[in-house]
Amino acid sequence: MTPTPIRFYQVGSFAVGNRLLEEELRTVQSDPRRANSLDRGHRACQGCGEALGARYALDAAVRATGGDLVAINATGCLEVFSTPFPESSWRVPWLHSLFGNTPAVASGVAAALRVKGRSNVRVVAQAGDGGTVDIGFGALSGMFERNDDVLFICYDNEAYMNTGVQRSGATPPAARTATTEAVGPEPGNPFGQGKDLPRIALAHGIGYVATATVADLHDLEAKVIKAMARHGARYLHVLVPCPLGWGSQSRDTIRLARLAAESGLFPVFEAEDGIVTSVRKIRHKVPVEDYLVLQRRFAHLFKPERRDEVIAHLQALADENITRYGLVAPEEVEV
Amino acid sequence: MQPPYAITLDVGSSRANKTGAWRVERPVYVDRLPPCNDACPAGENIQRWLYHAEAGDYEAAWRQLVDDNPLPAIMGRICYHPCESACNRAELDEAVGINAVERFLGDHAIARGWRFDPPPAETGRRVLVVGSGPSGLSAAYHLRRRGHAVTLVDQAEELGGMMRYGIPAYRLPRDVLDDEIERILALGVEVVTGRRIDDLAAEKEAGAYDAVYLAVGAQIGRRTEIPAGDSARILDALSLLHQVAAGDPPLLGRRVAVYGGGNTAMDAARTLRRLGATDAVVVYRRTPKEMPAHADELADALHEGVQARWLTTVKSFEGGRLVLEKVRLEGRDVVPTGEFEELPADALVLALGQDSDLSLVEKAAGVAVEHGAVSVDDAMETGAMGIFAGGDVVPGERTATVAVGHAKHAARAIDAFLRGETLAPPPRHPLATFDRLNTWYYTDADRQRRPELETARRRSTFDEVVGPLREDNALFEARRCLSCGNCFECDNCYGVCPDNAVDKLDLAASAAAGRHYAFDYDYCKGCGICVAECPCGAIDLVPEVI
Ligand SMILES: Cc1ncc(C[n+]2csc(CCOP(=O)(O)OP(=O)(O)O)c2C)c(N)n1
Ligand code: SF4
Numbered sequence A: 001m002t003p004t005p006i007r008f009y010q011v012g013s014f015a016v017g018n019r020l021l022e023e024e025l026r027t028v029q030s031d032p033r034r035a036n037s038l039d040r041g042h043r044a045c046q047g048c049g050e051a052l053g054a055r056y057a058l059d060a061a062v063r064a065t066g067g068d069l070v071a072i073n074a075t076g077c078l079e080v081f082s083t084p085f086p087e088s089s090w091r092v093p094w095l096h097s098l099f100g101n102t103p104a105v106a107s108g109v110a111a112a113l114r115v116k117g118r119s120n121v122r123v124v125a126q127a128g129d130g131g132t133v134d135i136g137f138g139a140l141s142g143m144f145e146r147n148d149d150v151l152f153i154c155y156d157n158e159a160y161m162n163t164g165v166q167r168s169g170a171t172p173p174a175a176r177t178a179t180t181e182a183v184g185p186e187p188g189n190p191f192g193q194g195k196d197l198p199r200i201a202l203a204h205g206i207g208y209v210a211t212a213t214v215a216d217l218h219d220l221e222a223k224v225i226k227a228m229a230r231h232g233a234r235y236l237h238v239l240v241p242c243p244l245g246w247g248s249q250s251r252d253t254i255r256l257a258r259l260a261a262e263s264g265l266f267p268v269f270e271a272e273d274g275i276v277t278s279v280r281k282i283r284h285k286v287p288v289e290d291y292l293v294l295q296r297r298f299a300h301l302f303k304p305e306r307r308d309e310v311i312a313h314l315q316a317l318a319d320e321n322i323t324r325y326g327l328v329a330p331e332e333v334e335v
Numbered sequence B: 001m002q003p004p005y006a007i008t009l010d011v012g013s014s015r016a017n018k019t020g021a022w023r024v025e026r027p028v029y030v031d032r033l034p035p036c037n038d039a040c041p042a043g044e045n046i047q048r049w050l051y052h053a054e055a056g057d058y059e060a061a062w063r064q065l066v067d068d069n070p071l072p073a074i075m076g077r078i079c080y081h082p083c084e085s086a087c088n089r090a091e092l093d094e095a096v097g098i099n100a101v102e103r104f105l106g107d108h109a110i111a112r113g114w115r116f117d118p119p120p121a122e123t124g125r126r127v128l129v130v131g132s133g134p135s136g137l138s139a140a141y142h143l144r145r146r147g148h149a150v151t152l153v154d155q156a157e158e159l160g161g162m163m164r165y166g167i168p169a170y171r172l173p174r175d176v177l178d179d180e181i182e183r184i185l186a187l188g189v190e191v192v193t194g195r196r197i198d199d200l201a202a203e204k205e206a207g208a209y210d211a212v213y214l215a216v217g218a219q220i221g222r223r224t225e226i227p228a229g230d231s232a233r234i235l236d237a238l239s240l241l242h243q244v245a246a247g248d249p250p251l252l253g254r255r256v257a258v259y260g261g262g263n264t265a266m267d268a269a270r271t272l273r274r275l276g277a278t279d280a281v282v283v284y285r286r287t288p289k290e291m292p293a294h295a296d297e298l299a300d301a302l303h304e305g306v307q308a309r310w311l312t313t314v315k316s317f318e319g320g321r322l323v324l325e326k327v328r329l330e331g332r333d334v335v336p337t338g339e340f341e342e343l344p345a346d347a348l349v350l351a352l353g354q355d356s357d358l359s360l361v362e363k364a365a366g367v368a369v370e371h372g373a374v375s376v377d378d379a380m381e382t383g384a385m386g387i388f389a390g391g392d393v394v395p396g397e398r399t400a401t402v403a404v405g406h407a408k409h410a411a412r413a414i415d416a417f418l419r420g421e422t423l424a425p426p427p428r429h430p431l432a433t434f435d436r437l438n439t440w441y442y443t444d445a446d447r448q449r450r451p452e453l454e455t456a457r458r459r460s461t462f463d464e465v466v467g468p469l470r471e472d473n474a475l476f477e478a479r480r481c482l483s484c485g486n487c488f489e490c491d492n493c494y495g496v497c498p499d500n501a502v503d504k505l506d507l508a509a510s511a512a513a514g515r516h517y518a519f520d521y522d523y524c525k526g527c528g529i530c531v532a533e534c535p536c537g538a539i540d541l542v543p544e545v546i
């Protein structure tokens, strides 16, 4: 009989914690003394993925830096729901300036800390997808180019949610937004547009680029912690479902992030020094339809009649990701 | 404090904003009834003892287990484990090997010499238990733990009933049986063996017992009229098994037919192979599908070289020749075809069912017997006040595990009776169904299998066929449990709340209350993510009442 490896913990590698797991193998979030960087009482919608992603990421960054950290925040939901002055949910030093200048402010803070000899204090910048891929893009590209010592985190909910769900450069094709209505022969956001910021960041040749979702906490925390161990410009792109903008059930936020990754629509990978060093393999592959049907922003693909060709187009995009990043273990690739 | 430049107000905390007011549904922690527990005839809290075993705390697991069933090493061998048939994990890959882990715990307890806690106090009440099979022994155990004095009477020379005289040693080694019986007796049970009680009511009276538990089982093999010559060797399966168990196996020859399709028929046929029969042929009038024998038993029998004739009845037995008739099925009905065949045979073993010898209650006023079984109410009490019955003598499925369950139930009722109370049935939680689980979180893990004795050695010895799990794969197997409907502290609810509205309580302090997390309803917005992401379905979302 072959000996059975005993390191099996029932849910160890997927759940937040686990009483059977050694403390150091549990997530930061399972720690009763976690920082709770984003405290209760914030005004995000029920089931907000962005609120969740921000706490996940910043708590991990606090753990990694021993709390020597300052967060720079772009305008957007994360800023508005957390800090209606004078109340704030932030329990870390936090700075907000404008919608478009977050990378520049973060670069400035990092430079100031260096000048003051306080380079032990680390800088994390955070913004929504609009603040990152659209209006903040020029400043971000400069921050990358100068290799400023900032971890920039984009919480991607795939539209301008704070102002009422307008399309951004990260909105997926076919999705309905306030500015891409589900009307006409090609309803929703057109195919062939938009920006793939993780790959753009990679093209800048910066030291660390990674993607993550709120559905895989172990993976997300490991990436934040790894990023904080490095210096220079780093970029983390986190998929954060938005029940309001996506027209989904508030309880399905994590489920949707999981389906986005499991379908291949959102590739989860990590690149160091310009090279993709690891990908998170799909565990149980699902068709994109499983992901789409749960969201009202894609309802026009199913009602009044099914738009099979559009669904197939989205499936093709997922399959492209699967091939590009090798998201499925070789023996599971369908021929 | 003077605010710094350009700041006009102190920074306040968002905790001033009680977002709980937005909520229309609230999450609540619940305990659901796991399907294994629901299916266990002995009423074991399987999920709970697995929970302790998962942590490697085998003693806590064993103690939780024996709260309901004092015979884990035995049941871990002979139980037909309906728990595994009900197990939710079967829908994922394969059921958890509950029976194998139970046996591991039972063997582990024997090896470590773990003993039962003595009763907290003696009540001075006396209970007569008649029959020392799984039901009688379990009743004695549960009654002793409640402090009642127990006298255990059996007509056989040794205790154990069918576990000693019916179940072959290759399924239940006798040292295991002896060890688990001894541990019960060590609680202080007065044992009388080799004594047959003829009149139960008179015995109760004469012995001044406060209550009686009747568990004499079903020990008489059912016979059927088969025309047979004088020389034909016909005996019933129970006698065969009894004689083998008593160390005095009958000489039946090399070609033996077994008539019947139940577990006893399988036991008899497999025993015959071990006694040297080259041809052990089971004759059954229906097909394997209708067979009352457990599928595993049939598979093992066939594996050991037992042969089978389906859709066949025995017509006569003369001069070393068995005349068989082919039959066909019309629904459940067996219809003769008039087509005959012969089977050379040295002996015929009848395994056609068993009856209880209930002559001891003939004179007991109030004890009703219907279709050969003693009638009892929900509390296992007969029509005669203070006389309870269980196991194979009452109607229902006849298995050792059912018998153990009857005993637990009856002991509770007897205890209530002796205290002059009425038994309130414990509340039943709704079932933890598969659709409530979020199986994403469970690690893939193959079921661990127990080793089996090679076939050659099964033909010549009564050595145990099914071996044990080792400690490492027993632990692994325990951890395959999904903990259906009961929190196992995975921290998901604490982690996944976007509002940080779940508190993780101090483990030591909260262990007593059995809760490790608490919702902060001042801030919980009722989004339901914790409900959706709870792996085991231990959180409900219920509407707020306004
Ligand atoms: C220069 C400027 N233009 C427009 C706005 C209005 N505005 C505030 S937040 C926002 C959209 C934010 O979208 P995103 O960055 O994706 O963050 P989200 O709210 O989706 O998290 C806009 C358009 C602004 N504050 N400043
Ligand atoms: S609109 Fe979307 S991102 Fe903004 S608070 Fe609501 S759920 Fe969160």
Ligand SMILES: [Mg+2]
Pocket (backbone or CB within 6 Å): A128, A129, A130, A155, A156, A157, A158, A159, A160, A161, A168
């Ligand atoms: Mg956005």
